[in-house]
Amino acid sequence: MVMIPKEINIGKNVTIKESVSIGNNVTIEDNVYIDDGCIIRDNVTIKKNSTIGARCILGEYLVDFYENHTEQNHPLTIGENALIRSETIIYGNNEIGDHFQTGHRVTIREGAKIGDHVRIGTLSDIQGHCEIGNYVNMHSNVHIGQKSIIKDYVWIFPYVVLTNDPTPPSENLVGVIIESFAIISTGSIILPGVHIGEDALIGAGAIVNKDVENEKVVVGNPAKPISDVRKIKNKVTGESIYPWRYTFDRGMPWEGEGYTSWHEKCTNQHQESE
Amino acid sequence: MVMIPKEINIGKNVTIKESVSIGNNVTIEDNVYIDDGCIIRDNVTIKKNSTIGARCILGEYLVDFYENHTEQNHPLTIGENALIRSETIIYGNNEIGDHFQTGHRVTIREGAKIGDHVRIGTLSDIQGHCEIGNYVNMHSNVHIGQKSIIKDYVWIFPYVVLTNDPTPPSENLVGVIIESFAIISTGSIILPGVHIGEDALIGAGAIVNKDVENEKVVVGNPAKPISDVRKIKNKVTGESIYPWRYTFDRGMPWEGEGYTSWHEKCTNQHQESE
Amino acid sequence: MVMIPKEINIGKNVTIKESVSIGNNVTIEDNVYIDDGCIIRDNVTIKKNSTIGARCILGEYLVDFYENHTEQNHPLTIGENALIRSETIIYGNNEIGDHFQTGHRVTIREGAKIGDHVRIGTLSDIQGHCEIGNYVNMHSNVHIGQKSIIKDYVWIFPYVVLTNDPTPPSENLVGVIIESFAIISTGSIILPGVHIGEDALIGAGAIVNKDVENEKVVVGNPAKPISDVRKIKNKVTGESIYPWRYTFDRGMPWEGEGYTSWHEKCTNQHQESE
Structure with a gap:
């Protein structure tokens, strides 16, 4: 193994608070703010105008680190204008778009492809090896299983789980696919391989074991279609909401x-x- | 912007362990114990006889901090005799009563009004802008949405979510109201604007989309009333439990x-x- | 109270990174790796070849610490070949077997008896006073209530809760018992005292309020038996999976x-x- 010389590129007007640890081959662009106690491991790039909250761990070790406690080359890039709140952990081998925002204590494992303007709430757990589009909003404590595909403008509310193993335990994972503009309400569970159509609305606590067509509303355990989103009206104005x-x-x-x-x-x- | 001079008032018999960071205008009363690595931001008051566990963040930044990385005046007061376990994060703009207890890694955002003798379990996520009465007990991993109102002596068990958006995504949040002595069992979800009556018992995993009358027992998805709490008897003694x-x-x-x-x-x- | 003299036994080839705090009467065996910012409290033993991720807290205080901020004798032993990922908190009064693995931010309270080859996922919350056998796999965000008994080779998927109070709030906790080889799928809740038979398969989102026989499949709220595990076939090969x-x-x-x-x-x- 060849030791990479420690190389840190720091732009203009960068603030690094106390007790921050920075690894090899790290780039921190202009106007970045890094709060107390962050750990930046090797091969991390933080693009300009980003804020990293206290005690985040960026470029966290993949499992290969633990074999001999040597960091392999697993780069992490965080796009411009990020706001990553305190105690978030993001693994290496991740590429994250611009205008990324997290709550506190988010965990993002390797192999997540995350678009622009994505927001991920406190305690959410992105298991990696998944695709998240642009303008996706996840609220607190969302769990995204590996192989999930989430298109643009999707909303996911607290305690939603996207699963991936049809016959647990197994090696044959099948991800959930969520089309653009769909809304997954609080506490619903989407079973492996289920396809959620565009603009569909999944009710709170629904256990979704079948595909959901575009614009359908489903609720219950197991989830069943009960309506079309266009039939939901504002109680005051009588106008359509969806x-x-x-x-x-x-x-x-x-x-x-x-x-x-x-x-x-x-x-x-x-x-x-x- | 005027720089506030750093002013820290520390009472008698205060213990501050290693690597603790303390901001401006902080008051720490008598007999307070602050464990390793805590971050106390500006304008925090910790009243007497309180214990702050390792690596808590008190007075955490509100979103306005991130505009220019300057802390605004968002005070946090923690009442007497608090026991806040390690890695809890409490935002500024919060007023918390006496005898407050938390588990680990609790998150409390701004604008929560919290009474006396409140206990909040590990990983719970209080979204702020809510009211929590006296002697409220929340177990682990409870999620309290904004605009929730929780009266005195309420019990909330693990993985309960109080929601607030009837037509997500929207700007028209409507909080849940839980009357005194009600019991919300594990994993139930209370839908926006639902009113839970005094002494009501919400069964585990219930998805509650309608108001619940005083002393009613509801279960299921969607939740339906199945009994009155007074009919639940101790299996050994035959006496009423509720x-x-x-x-x-x-x-x-x-x-x-x-x-x-x-x-x-x-x-x-x-x-x-x- | 007698002050125990600070005694730390450190084996060969031990790596201790920066800002690690180590208490009294701690034993760290050969080839152990302890990452930045860990807090090791008193009476902790870490057996050989183990890795402790950044900012873990090992031997965390029990409630008796908070009476006068003096640590009592509550030993923690972590077996050989452990991999404990960053920010995990493990209390004193715990004995953990060999080949233990955790994700991030796991919490384990006192009185848990944990076998060999156990894996516990990110954010899981083991409430202590419970028994976990060998080769038990828990995924992310699992909640194990006190008095739970989990036998060998059990799989528990995300957001499962094992409850323990039949008439909350009460002092009469009754744990769940899960027999060997059972599979508890995502988001299911097992009610107090329920007995899950060997090889049983609990469906996602099931609310299980009755005992489940060996090899039965149950789903729904409330959960009902719908099949036997032997009837579930691989869709391609037609062979049995369970x-x-x-x-x-x-x-x-x-x-x-x-x-x-x-x-x-x-x-x-x-x-x-x-």
């Missing part, structure tokens, strides 16, 4: 503009560039 | 005396003082 | 050899030694 992209915009790219107008612009730009 | 205030007293103000006698005394004192 | 000991061997003592052959050898050895 698909939610037309009624909610906080933190979305169409914020302040509305989905329709924004989407039209996107489509036009796309056509012009063709 | 309302539990007559059969259980550990940690309660009527400990060793019985609820009836204690309550009579309280009533008399109240009348005398009128 | 009892799983015949189709799965990773990490098991029969790995690479098969259960039947291994079991025969064990039986022969046992007879020879009689």
Whole structure:
């Protein structure tokens, strides 16, 4: 084994508070803030304007470290403008997009591909080897099993679990697929290989063992379709609430503009560039 | 912005172990014990006879800190005789009563109003902007959504979630209200705006989408009333178990005396003082 | 109270990284690796070839510490070849077998008797005063109530809770008993005193309020038997999957050899030694 010389690239206006440990081959771009007691292991890149809360561990060891206590080359890149709250642990072999936000004590294992503008709540546990799109919002204490695929603009609420083993224990994991704009409510469990359609709404505490079609509402144990999302009306105004992209915009790219107008612009730009 | 001069008031017989970081305008009263590695941010008051376990973060930053990495004035007060176990995080803008106890790794966000003699178990996640009465007991891994109102003497068991968004994602949060002496069993989910009556008993794993009357027992997904608490008998003695205030007293103000006698005394004192 | 003189026994080839705090009467055997920021309290023994991840707390205080901030004699022994990942907390008064593995931020309270080859996933919360056999695998975020008895080769998946109080709140705890080879799937809750038979399969999200016979499959809220494990076939090969000991061997003592052959050898050895 060749020892890599310790190389740390630190940009302008970087703040590193006390008792921070930094490994080899680490890049910290401009305007990054790293709070007390963080451990940055080898081969970590933190892009500009990011904040790392107290006692985070970035580039945490994969299992191969424990064989002889030597760190292998498992890089971690955290995109620009991240806000990672205190005591979050992110393994090496991860690539995370821009505008990433976490709550406290999030754990992200290796092999997670995470898009831009993703938010992951306190205590959530991303088991790695999964795909998470753009503008995905996970609330507290969400568990994402390996092989899960989560498309853009998905909402996942507290204590949801995406499972992956149809016949536990086994070696044949089959991930859940969640299409864009779907909403997975508190405490629901999605069984291995289940496909959740676009704009579907999974009710709180649902145990979902069958595919869910686009725009369907399912509830219960086992979950059964009870309605279409378009039938859910605002009790005061009588207007439709779903698909939610037309009624909610906080933190979305169409914020302040509305989905329709924004989407039209996107489509036009796309056509012009063709 | 005016820099506040660092001012720390430390009482008699205070123990501060190693690697503790203390911010500006912090008051630590007599007989307080602070274990290794705690981070006490600005504007924190810890009242007398309290113990803070290893690596707690008190007065954790609110989101406004991250704009320019400057701490705003968000005070935290922890009452007398607290026992906060290791790695608990409590945000600023919180007022916590006396005799507070936590397990490990509890998270309490800003705007929680917490009474006296409250206990919150390991890994519980209090989302802030909520009201928690006196003598409330929460076991491990409880999630309290914003706008929840929990009255006195309520018991909440592991993996319970109090939700708040009737049409997620939305900006119109509606909290759960739990009346005094109610018992919320393991793994139940209370849907937004649901009102749980006094002495009600929510069964394990219940998904509660409707109000529950006083003294009712509800179970199932969705939860349905199946009995009255007074019908639940001790299998050996045949005596009623509920309302539990007559059969259980550990940690309660009527400990060793019985609820009836204690309550009579309280009533008399109240009348005398009128 | 007599002060015990600080006595630390450290074996050969031990690595202790930075900011590690070590108490009195601690034994660290050969080839142990202790990462940054661990707190080892008094009376802890770490047996040879073990790795302790960053910021673990070993021998954490029991409640008697908080009376006068003096540590009582509550020893913790961790067996050989342990891999304890970062930020795990293990109380004193615990005896843990060899080849123990944890994920991150596991909490183990006092009085747990834990066998060999046990693995406990990230965020799991072992409440102590319980028995866990050999080759037990718990995934993330499992909650084991006091008085639980878990036999050998049991699998417990994320967000499972073993409860213990039939009439909460009360002082009359009754633990769950899980027989060997049983499988408890994600998010199920086992009610107090329930007995789960050998090779039983508890479905995801099941609320189990009655005993489950050997080899039965139960699902639902409340859980009901729907099948026998032997009827579950591999969709491709048509072969039986359960009892799983015949189709799965990773990490098991029969790995690479098969259960039947291994079991025969064990039986022969046992007879020879009689």
